[in-house]
Amino acid sequence: MLGERIRQIRLARGLSLRALAEKMGCVSAQAISNYETNKDTPGSSVLLSLADALGVSPADLFKRTTVRLGEPAYRKCASMSQRSRHALQSAVTLQVERHLEVEAIFSLDAHRALELPSSFREPIARISDVEGRAYELRRHWGLADHPIENLIEVLEDHGILVVCVSEDSKFDGCTYPDAEIPIIVVNDNKPGDRFRFDLAHELGHLVLTFPECWTEKEQEKAVHRFAGAFLVPESRAIEELGKSRTRISLLELSELKLKYGMSVQAWLHRARDLGILSENAYRAVWKMLSARGLAKRELGEPYPLERTSRHRRLVARAYTDGMISESRAAELLGLSVSDLHQVLMDGQDHEQSSAAATAGSR
Template sequence: LEELSAKMGGLVTRQSLSKYENDKTNPSPYVLGKLAETLNVNTSYFITEPTIRIEYIAYRKSPSLLEKDNKTLISRINKALEDRVRVLDLTGQAKDTAIPIKQFSVAKIEDAENAAQKMREMWKLGNAPILNTTAMLEDNAICVMNIKASDAFDGMCAIVYDNQDQVKTAVLVTRTEIAGERQRLNLTHELGHLVLNIQKGVDEEKAAFRFGTAFLAPAEKLFQEVGEKRALIQLQELLLLKKQFGLSMQALIYRMHDLNIINEFYYKQWFTRINQCGWKKSEPEEWIFETSHWMKRNALRLIAEGMLSQLEAERMLDEKLELDIPASVVERRAFLKLPMEKRRQILAAQATNMVQFYEQNKEWQDVEGGDFIEY
């Protein structure tokens, strides 16, 4: 926002731009025009109603989350989704969306296990551990958002529709500043909320959790690694399993209990040890937090193709971009994408301007010719 303010010649402050962005106040028509000119978009981009409808279908938060923080959070997510859909449309990826929303019926918790396996089959993932959950989800048309929020926020998922109620995309949201293994389970847990059609009488959170752990650690693969019955599991083995599946030690113990690999007594023993060692909130050998690159990668593509200005891309990404393509090249590509009639109008206007320039500035007539020099 600082840079945008500077490029507008200080017409509006960073604070004012922030208020416009968060719908706390509206710019004057003059400021709106300057803003559109600077970002290389039409003024209508700011004043037309969003062409998407967002339906939040799961929202995990603590009662301690303040209402004002909640509103700010929703506003940020809504704006990011509008940008995401615009990029989807510009790149032509929106038409490829095929997300199985509420497709798997769950009449009992165990059905969530089967749903996770079917989901893996649908996406052709096999039973191998998933190296990068974020990339896998984005490869399957699901938006992943990591936002800075308080501990009172855990995660949410939403469906994005166009104005004809067709699904454009879906989004899974988790917060930053958590361990990578927790982030991964948060995302697959939210995926469960998105694809499971949970019947009356079934605990929705337990079903989503079962789906999430089963998706990251399929039963067949886990049986292959640890066996079908265990009376003892060493810490080092558990840490190696954590490294392999990208699940926390706690989630793995829970998973093995769900599959009856370990009994209730040993399950409780392990959680007693976890509490005593202070590992409930911070475990040894944390996974690296996954970063989403989808938006940046596609924004750079659109800049290169002359379909998005650098400044607008920087606003969407909230970061400065260092480009090695001259702006003139991008502008030329954008010009060549225009209809022939529009290009002729622009060239005719430029020709008229140049005639006026040369008529008013006679210095060019004083330039003397000289010898050609070859380099």
Template sequence: MSDQFVSARLHMARHIRGFAGSTLASEAGVTAQWISQIENGKRVPTVATVRDIARALDFPLEFFYKPVASQPPEDAFHFRATSRLTQKNESMARSLSAVATELSQWIDQSYRTPPPAIPEVQDLIDAEESLAPEHAADALRGHWGLGSAPIPNLLQLLESKGARIFSAGGPIQAIDAFSFRSDATPVIFLNVHKSAERLRFDLAHELGHLVMHGGSLSVPPGKEKEQAANEFASAFLMPRADVLGSVRRGLLLEDVLVLKRRWKVSAMALNLRANRLGLTTEWTYGLIARQLSSAGYRSGEPASDLTPESSSLLTQLITDLRAQGKGFVDIARVLDVRAQDVRDLMLGLVTFGLDGDGQDSGPSRASLRAV
């Protein structure tokens, strides 16, 4: 352990646990002013004080003496612009992202992983200009050679392109999803407490941000940015040519409930996509939307048998560690966090057995091999 206290670590730990400065001060037996001065680098605490802080925040002492890896700038993050997104939630997400970035870096150091291959739109068209969401989605599909066929497993596709997918379903459930690039590596956090269909849409939505709203084309948060990401997700999951060839005019509720399985999307999303492509009138769209809402499809996908997509990369990681007689505790020691913090980053993305083994839900699309 280094003997150099890192004030940024206190900021991270406090926000990950959701502690106000005054709350931490009370728990650690110091004043709120003292906590503020330590966090701002104006005072250097004794090891005894740091031990009290570590106990209050439930972090290993070593966490506070570990250098912080380089982090993305604040404007690199793509958060949903919703009324539920408080400053506390955002600060917690940014701090947790730092731990996820360190986990991602450790994975890269320990295993051979797919290189980052999710381009920004200016790389797709070799020009410093934006594209309409529909055209951006088509360009990415063409770049990846996907054609217009439905995507069987979006999560594992993105992992095969070098993305890291983590769970926001532990301490930050108030956030739907968010994304950023850590150096060249795309990172996406998902709130896993949703239907499988809506998780796929959230993934595609964040992919839209990564492709359209980064680098020199970075745009400030707002409704237009979120609408563009929604339109990208809709076009990427339900390509125009495939929808036009599969959906008949005169669409009925029964058709929506059958056809949504083709693209593994929500009934609401398919109804909107069909309308945007001119396959239904505004009256028909509104009628089906009301019918779906009455049947509970506005908040979920009743009677859906679609299994949520799992992480091939994280599953392989846990399986390999288990084969070595290791597990979450060993990863936590590397990161100087709790084993539960590591589990939270994988919650809902890996199926854990009672003994902690990861179970793969299907063929791997992301190669992970020990170095």
């Protein structure tokens, strides 16, 4: 219905009824509420104003590509306000619909079916069991034990849709296990290494099965260890650090962060989990980090932030082949038409272009 669509896009833009009315300047907040609840229907001039204020085309207000997400699971973050949760849900729904729409242009399934090793049907018995599950999944997906260059690409190549949202620090990520396709949502307003760990963490929530008696805290410990094991298999961690260490230099840790895309803090946890560092040795290194003000601030150069690319590639292909108009391509990418031209010419999105310009001015 039109009203539901207007409300969905408004929430995704983080606008209240009053804020949208002020942007439009031609109708009241009550009138918009009547449109959203289907008590009234906007005329053609109001529709144009609505679309302009919401940053979409009038046709987008009638688009019927829909997806049922179900409820988000795990790290929904109780500290988020109800309004923020609704806005997040609407933003995710819009992004998923755009993904499905452009893939339908090529008569593609949304994503290939998620395939997991047969052992994943059984719940793990101990937290340490996730080491084996992470190894099995990497082998099943043909990843061997090498560093993963682009984790988003790996997940999307194996049937998981990754949706990136820019939220404050109150939100880390969540999954939608009951959606039509497996979905992981992560906050990209973070350093690249933290972003990758959150991705691997949510992957653990999506694929692991736990005993019914386990508490949420036990499950979080398990997926936290799974994330480290998926990013850095045990064999590689031992090869890089050795089987047993009494001390580890910060230089080693900062270099390994850049090689594997996993933070210094996560490397420390990984070394302790595998027994490479004893509890006392782990605390000693952590004390050294704290003394240097690095307990909450990451050591060394930042790791680059990954971006989803499958959707952008398909939209560019559809537009270049004349299958969709430039305005539709811009809408599917969430860009203005002028930004679309810049993206197609430069081969970068507007955020990447801004980052490159900033780097070049240094």
